[in-house]
Amino acid sequence: xxxxxxxxxxxxxxxxxxxxxxxxxxxxxxxxxxxxxxxxxxxxxxxxxxxxxxxxxxxxxxxxxxxxxxxxxxxxxxxxxxxxxxxxxxxxxxxxxxxxxxxxxxxxxxxxxxxxxxxxxxxxxxxxxxxxxxxxxxxxxxxxxxxxxxxxxxxxxxxxxxxxxxxxxxxxxxxxxxxxxxxxxxxxxxxxxxxxxxxxxxxxxxxxxxxxxxxxxxxxxxxxxxxxxxxxxxxxxxxxxxxxxxxxxxxxxxxxxxxxxxxxxxxxxx
Amino acid sequence: xxxxxxxxxxxxxxxxxxxxxxxxxxxxxxxxxxxxxxxxxxxxxxxxxxxxxxxxxxxxxxxxxxxxxxxxxxxxxxxxxxxxxxxxxxxxxxxxxxxxxxxxxxxxxxxxxxxxxxxxxxxxxxxxxxxxxxxxxxxxxxxxxxxxxxxxxxxxxxxxxxxxxxxxxxxxxxxxxxxxxxxxxxxxxxxxxxxxxxxxxxxxxxxxxxxxxxxxxxxxxxxxxxxxxxxxxxxxxxxxxxxxxxxxxxxxxxxxxxxxxxxxxxxxxxxxxxxxxxxxxxxxxxxxxxxxxxxxxxxxxxxxxxxxxxxxxxxxxxxxxxxxxxxxxxxxxxxxxxxxxxxxxxxxxxxxxxxx
Numbered sequence: 113x114x115x116x117x118x119x120x121x122x123x124x125x126x127x128x129x130x131x132x133x134x135x136x137x138x139x140x141x142x143x144x145x146x147x148x149x150x151x152x153x154x155x156x157x158x159x160x161x162x163x164x165x166x167x168x169x170x171x172x173x174x175x176x177x178x179x180x181x182x183x184x185x186x187x188x189x190x191x192x193x194x195x196x197x198x199x200x201x202x203x204x205x206x207x208x209x210x211x212x213x214x215x216x217x218x219x220x221x222x223x224x225x226x227x228x229x230x231x232x233x234x235x236x237x238x239x240x241x242x243x244x245x246x247x248x249x250x251x252x253x254x255x256x257x258x259x260x261x262x263x264x265x266x267x268x269x270x271x272x273x274x275x276x277x278x279x280x281x282x283x284x285x286x287x288x289x290x291x292x293x294x295x296x297x298x299x300x301x302x303x304x305x306x307x308x309x310x311x312x313x314x315x316x317x318x319x320x321x322x323x324x325x326x327x328x329x330x331x332x333x334x335x336x337x338x339x340x341x342x343x344x345x346x347x348x349x350x351x352x353x354x355x356x357x358x359x360x361x362x363x364x365x366x367x368x369x370x371x372x373x374x375x376x377x378x379x380x381x382x
Numbered sequence: 383x384x385x386x387x388x389x390x391x392x393x394x395x396x397x398x399x400x401x402x403x404x405x406x407x408x409x410x411x412x413x414x415x416x417x418x419x420x421x422x423x424x425x426x427x428x429x430x431x432x433x434x435x436x437x438x439x440x441x442x443x444x445x446x447x448x449x450x451x452x453x454x455x456x457x458x459x460x461x462x463x464x465x466x467x468x469x470x471x472x473x474x475x476x477x478x479x480x481x482x483x484x485x486x487x488x489x490x491x492x493x494x495x496x497x498x499x500x501x502x503x504x505x506x507x508x509x510x511x512x513x514x515x516x517x518x519x520x521x522x523x524x525x526x527x528x529x530x531x532x533x534x535x536x537x538x539x540x541x542x543x544x545x546x547x548x549x550x551x552x553x554x555x556x557x558x559x560x561x562x563x564x565x566x567x568x569x570x571x572x573x574x575x576x577x578x579x580x581x582x583x584x585x586x587x588x589x590x591x592x593x594x595x596x597x598x599x600x601x602x603x604x605x606x607x608x609x610x611x612x613x614x615x616x617x618x619x620x621x622x623x624x625x626x627x628x629x630x631x632x633x634x635x636x637x638x639x640x641x642x643x644x645x646x647x648x649x650x651x652x653x654x655x656x657x658x659x660x661x662x663x664x665x666x667x668x669x670x671x672x673x674x675x676x677x678x679x680x681x682x683x684x685x686x687x688x689x690x691x692x693x694x695x696x697x698x699x700x701x702x703x704x705x706x707x708x709x710x711x712x713x714x715x716x717x718x719x720x721x722x723x724x725x726x727x728x729x730x731x732x733x734x735x736x737x738x
Contacts, residue, residue, distance in 0.1 A: 272472075273467055273469060275465045275466075275467050275469040276469050276471060276472075278436055278456070278463075278465070278469065279463070279465060279469035279471070279530075280471075280482070281435075281436075281455065281456040281457050282434060282435075282436075282456045282457070282461075282462055282463045282531075283457075283462065283482050283483030283530070283531075283534065284457045284483050284485075284486040284487075284534070285457055285485075285486070286455070286457055293482075294471060297473045298472070298473060
């Protein structure tokens with residue numbers, strides 16, 4: 113049987129495979145060496161072990177760092193998504209004078225190098241005399257996470273008919289109850305997607321946290337500290353492998369929720 | 383205006399420098415099927431949205447049943463709306479959509495369910511309450527939107543081009559059904575449309591709008607037979623226009639010199655137009671024109687096109703010296719394109735309008 117249509121370009125297939133290998137092969141070394149029974153990260157592999165995972169679970173400093181990162185991530189996800197929700201509703205639903213400029217300014221932190229942002233925030237907090245702590249890390253992270261939340265939620269708001277909210281007002285609900293009976297259920301996939309995305313961004317963030325954390329380490333700061341001790345490297349790899357798996361699951365989940373969001377578009381209009 | 387149930391009092395709405403609605407001032411009677419008719423961008427939807435409370439007028443007041451509602455939000459007004467997009471809530475099923483507005487009514491759950499059942503029966507969709515909104519066809523969505531509004535028993539139902547998204551056959555069926563429902567419930571309907579046939583066939587009265595202004599408010603027959611200006615005459619049906627100058631009036635007949643179109647007579651012309659020398663337009667409907675073979679008295683021309691439409695034929699007649707061909711709707715005709723004919727009409731068929 114002859115394949116219909118233009119001939120397949122083998123060069124492009126080769127390129128695509130090479131590209132994906134370059135992207136993901138290094139990442140796969142993480143779980144590979146985390147199960148290798150040797151303190152040295154080199155081929156050939158010596159033997160299978162789970163002892164690095166055991167050491168990881170026994171490390172109380174790591175637990176504290178993980179707990180700190182989870183706290184910061186959760187708070188940042190909630191705060192930036194709440195702020196993003198308000199901004200997205202305002203930018204899509206009202207005739208705002210200078211709305212485009214506002215959107216531009218809220219996205220600016222994405223384009224400022226994190227190291228510059230970290231130093232400027234450090235200077236600012238010193239000037240106002242605020243103690244460095246997890247709170248300051250949260251504030252820094254909200255700054256870079258809010259633009260993600262706004263973008264995700266705006267696409268969700270754009271996806272549904274404004275007259276749905278008008279219909280609710282017309283049927284006797286006020287602005288507040290309309291939000292809970294119509295707007296919230298319809299943007300919910302976007303809200304969940306935004307929560308997951310902003311959580312990941314905060315959880316993975318190192319530079320700003322490094323400048324603003326003070327004495328309380330987040331997980332990336334703790335890992336950075338561990339790299340000074342070569343014999344601890346396999347434990348870090350084990351930790352890295354766990355984070356990798358969890359991150360992947362969350363990102364897939366976030367994208368899936370966003371997909372549900374796009375599905376909602378079909379229900380709009382006649 | 384004393385019998386007005388909805389009173390639109392000198393309403394102007396500006397969007398920046400643009401006047402979307404310009405000094406609209408009229409009343410809508412209780413239980414009336416009232417249409418706002420005009421081309422897109424004429425301000426009809428803006429006016430409807432001001433009655434609903436989605437837009438606030440720049441000037442003027444709106445009263446419903448004697449109470450000023452001008453500054454009230456939509457949820458505090460005794461009106462409900464059927465949206466152009468229907469705005470069916472996609473996350474709720476049909477019954478929950480219809481019962482949406484009853485939550486605040488103070489009715490018990492059983493009473494609310496009974497009302498929803500009753501509404502489903504009215505729109506002839508019983509047993510559809512558990513259907514998801516996205517499983518409905520266009521016509522069904524339209525009915526659910528109607529039921530969702532009427533179930534609250536509003537004083538006024540506002541409809542924003544509700545039949546625009548339906549295909550022709552369904553639209554005509556819904557026109558009849560909508561009119562029937564309106565008669566049964568007896569609620570005042572305010573209906574926005576750009577479709578003049580739809581407005582003529584459904585409405586008790588129609589307000590024709592253009593460029594934010596209300597040009598004429600009348601029942602369909604008066605709008606068709608006695609338009610008050612060129613725009614209304616042009617927008618409702620087809621109309622032939624002849625420019626002329628008043629010669630004089632004797633009894634109820636006014637004589638007009640229409641240049642190449644000759645000397646035309648018109649009956650019962652408005653007094654303010656009858657001054658000799660006044661510039662006027664003589665308007666004649668295509669079906670009022672009598673077609674005769676050449677040689678008879680009247681306007682002489684040649685048939686340029688002839689379209690056979692079953693019960694009648696539409697003809698275009700070129701009259702030498704006139705810019706536009708004359709449209710004629712003849713009952714039956716044996717004349718073909720190229721034939722010479724003469725056109726005439728009775729004096730009462732001639733409508734005299736001011737020329738601006």
